Amino acid sequence: MASKPMFLLLLLLFLPFKLQCSSPQTWIKAGYWDSSGELPASDINSALFTHLFCAFAYVNSTSYQLLINSSKEQPFSEFTNTVKLKNPSITTLLSIRVGKSESTTFSLMINQTSNRKSFIKSSVRTARLYGFHGLDLVGVMPRNSTNMTSLGTFLDEWRAEVDSESRNSGKTQLLLTMSFGRVPTVNSVSYPIDSAKRNLDWVNIIAYDYYVPTVDRFTGVHAALYDPFGGANTDAGIREWLQRGFSADKLVLGLPYHGFGWTLVNSGENDIGSPASGPAVTIDGSMGYKLIKSFIQNYGYGAESVYNSTYVVSFCKIGSNWINFDDVEAIKAKVSYAKAKGLLGYNVFQLSNDENWLLSQAAYGIGTSQREKQQQLLVIVLVTVAAVILLMGTIVCYLQIKIFKSQGILATLKKSVSRMRPKISSDEKQDNSAPNLQVFSFNSIKAATDNFSSENKLGQGGYGPVYKGMLPKGQQIAVKRLSKTSNQGLEEFKNEVTLTARLQHVNLVRVMGICTEREEKMLIYDFMPNKSLDFYLFVAMFLQNMLRKEPTL
Ligand SMILES: *[C@@H]1O[C@H](CO)[C@@H](O)[C@H](O)[C@H]1NC(C)=O
Ligand SMILES: *[C@@H]1O[C@H](CO)[C@@H](O)[C@H](O)[C@H]1NC(C)=O
Ligand SMILES: *[C@@H]1O[C@H](CO)[C@@H](O)[C@H](O)[C@H]1NC(C)=O
Ligand SMILES: *[C@@H]1O[C@H](CO)[C@@H](O)[C@H](O)[C@H]1NC(C)=O
Ligand SMILES: *[C@@H]1O[C@H](CO)[C@@H](O)[C@H](O)[C@H]1NC(C)=O
Numbered sequence: 243m244a245s246k247p248m249f250l251l252l253l254l255l256f257l258p259f260k261l262q263c264s265s266p267q268t269w270i271k272a273g274y275w276d277s278s279g280e281l282p283a284s285d286i287n288s289a290l291f292t293h294l295f296c297a298f299a300y301v302n303s304t305s306y307q308l309l310i311n312s313s314k315e316q317p318f319s320e321f322t323n324t325v326k327l328k329n330p331s332i333t334t335l336l337s338i339r340v341g342k343s344e345s346t347t348f349s350l351m352i353n354q355t356s357n358r359k360s361f362i363k364s365s366v367r368t369a370r371l372y373g374f375h376g377l378d379l380v381g382v383m384p385r386n387s388t389n390m391t392s393l394g395t396f397l398d399e400w401r402a403e404v405d406s407e408s409r410n411s412g413k414t415q416l417l418l419t420m421s422f423g424r425v426p427t428v429n430s431v432s433y434p435i436d437s438a439k440r441n442l443d444w445v446n447i448i449a450y451d452y453y454v455p456t457v458d459r460f461t462g463v464h465a466a467l468y469d470p471f472g473g474a475n476t477d478a479g480i481r482e483w484l485q486r487g488f489s490a491d492k493l494v495l496g497l498p499y500h501g502f503g504w505t506l507v508n509s510g511e512n513d514i515g516s517p518a519s520g521p522a523v524t525i526d527g528s529m530g531y532k533l534i535k536s537f538i539q540n541y542g543y544g545a546e547s548v549y550n551s552t553y554v555v556s557f558c559k560i561g562s563n564w565i566n567f568d569d570v571e572a573i574k575a576k577v578s579y580a581k582a583k584g585l586l587g588y589n590v591f592q593l594s595n596d597e598n599w600l601l602s603q604a605a606y607g608i609g610t611s612q613r614e615k616q617q618q619l620l621v622i623v624l625v626t627v628a629a630v631i632l633l634m635g636t637i638v639c640y641l642q643i644k645i646f647k648s649q650g651i652l653a654t655l656k657k658s659v660s661r662m663r664p665k666i667s668s669d670e671k672q673d674n675s676a677p678n679l680q681v682f683s684f685n686s687i688k689a690a691t692d693n694f695s696s697e698n699k700l701g702q703g704g705y706g707p708v709y710k711g712m713l714p715k716g717q718q719i720a721v722k723r724l725s726k727t728s729n730q731g732l733e734e735f736k737n738e739v740t741l742t743a744r745l746q747h748v749n750l751v752r753v754m755g756i757c758t759e760r761e762e763k764m765l766i767y768d769f770m771p772n773k774s775l776d777f778y779l780f781v782a783m784f785l786q787n788m789l790r791k792e793p794t795l
């Protein structure tokens with residue numbers, strides 16, 4: 243009796259896969275998921291993408307093997323299965339970052355046969371172990387310290403290993419991709435173009451951050467598609483790549499989900515190229531699209547963003563703040579450009595900065611044909627129907643079992659104030675839904691700051707003092723202790739924690755955790771000795787201003 247519905251269910255489950263396989267992957271719609279950002283992998287709208295990059299892994303500086311921080315092992319190993327729920331045909335890649343501080347390690351790795359072998363073997367092994375379909379390398383710059391000849395050799399060997407692993411295991415070959423800059427040559431050092439063409443499935447072009455407020459003393463457009471006055475622009479870069487013999491169908495265009503804020507020297511002069519005195523809003527001026535939108539909403543009474551179709555950029559002016567970013571029109575125009583140029587697709591950086599999937603949907607709409615859209619819809623409907631049937635079955639079977647347990651601190655924060663008290667009290671315990679947010683006991687903070695000693699006091703703001711401290715393992719922290727006389731209630735404190743978590747763009751300070759024991763309200767940040775106290779006070783004041791929701795500009 244049960245066989246008929248079972249058969250139907252199986253049909254429903256497998257039909258989508260068949261449909262997906264019948265349309266070969268031609269247009270790449272990719273995006274980076276930064277594991278240290280606010281967005282949980284389970285919230286990614288993966289139906290809007292064909293490829294997702296899980297970021298970041300590193301290179302171990304002693305063994306040269308692939309390194310995944312222990313706190314990321316679980317989220318990384320679950321990533322592929324998690325994003326497959328909303329898009330069974332999604333392809334995932336593990337992204338490895340070579341930042342400024344890792345560039346020496348990387349140079350040493352690619353310079354020695356045995357080191358290359360350690361990295362290559364371990365990266366392929368790890369990709370398979372965690373269920374990724376490919377590997378990606380980010381941040382390698384053509385500069386003196388990186389030997390481009392060695393990089394070419396490294397790519398040959400990486401591809402050879404991927405080939406032979408696939409032959410021996412019978413599995414589909416892992417994808418190999420890398421991020422390169424806007425132009426193929428920087429300070430007359432060139433990327434190893436031939437090796438990249440030969441060995442990589444494609445190259446992601448970092449088509450943004452051309453002008454930044456910490457460097458350029460004029461309002462620059464950081465990701466202009468064109469520039470009639472000959473400034474850095476994406477189109478000129480792509481042309482250079484093609485001139486160098488790189489094939490268009492191996493280039494994927496990077497789209498920024500962030501912009502930059504400049505402080506105008508003269509608020510009357512606010513066009514592109516106007517004098518600016520430095521960053522606005524955040525310490526380096528960088529702002530995620532989501533933050534830009536909320537900034538305009540909170541402060542920009544009557545401020546409208548202007549879309550300049552000559553450059554293909556948007557900007558807006560609020561007081562003396564001038565913010566440049568890619569809004570929906572710019573994203574659409576860039577995706578159309580990539581199609582017209584015969585590029586392979588686009589790649590967004592990064593997902594957690596999108597506002598309610600607005601930009602991702604715009605890009606998806608341009609990049610997808612009507613037929614593909616209908617197919618996608620059919621797949622979604624079928625998967626949903628199958629999932630609902632399965633779910634109902636599961637509910638019937640496990641009706642007795644209580645499965646809902648507390649989800650820990652983030653969930654707790656979202657609940658009512660009266661339930662603010664954290665359920666975890668150990669300092670080291672971390673929560674799955676917020677792997678980076680820890681709950682500290684009062685005593686551990688007291689010990690770390692030497693009983694809030696005056697030597698450790700970094701300064702005093704209107705909201706209370708900020709202390710420097712050190713955890714038993716040697717990690718340096720900054721503690722913001724809200725004064726008891728401060729009228730910031732638990733509700734506002736809660737807002738601040740979630741807001742700060744939302745602000746965790748690469749250059750902002752990281753909130754490690756909170757302490758709410760004994761009527762205390764303390765925020766614990768990573769202490770970065772090279773950032774000044776002003777920076778911490780600034781972040782705190784900025785948040786405070788945001789919370790007040792009144793124009794203070
Ligand atoms: C790097 O590799 C060495 C040797 O295998 C190991 O002892 C060390 O723990 C690794 N470092 C990290 C940060 O995992
Ligand atoms: C991961 O480990 C690297 C190297 O040990 C370290 O530099 C980095 O800060 C860690 N990242 C996170 C998010 O913990
Ligand atoms: C790379 O190796 C060569 C010889 O094997 C050595 O002379 C050179 O200094 C090394 N370069 C770096 C950046 O370590
Ligand atoms: C980089 O290389 C160029 C030319 O090879 C040289 O003139 C310059 O001094 C080098 N810079 C550094 C920082 O090594
Ligand atoms: C660059 O790499 C090549 C090939 O791996 C090697 O022969 C050469 O010594 C390296 N040069 C430097 C300056 O590291």
Ligand SMILES: *[C@@H]1O[C@H](CO)[C@@H](O)[C@H](O)[C@H]1NC(C)=O
Nearest residue numbers: 513514515549550551552553
């Ligand atoms: C775009 O900006 C440039 C430079 O400020 C200006 O000359 C041009 O008229 C603008 N175009 C549009 C369509 O706004």
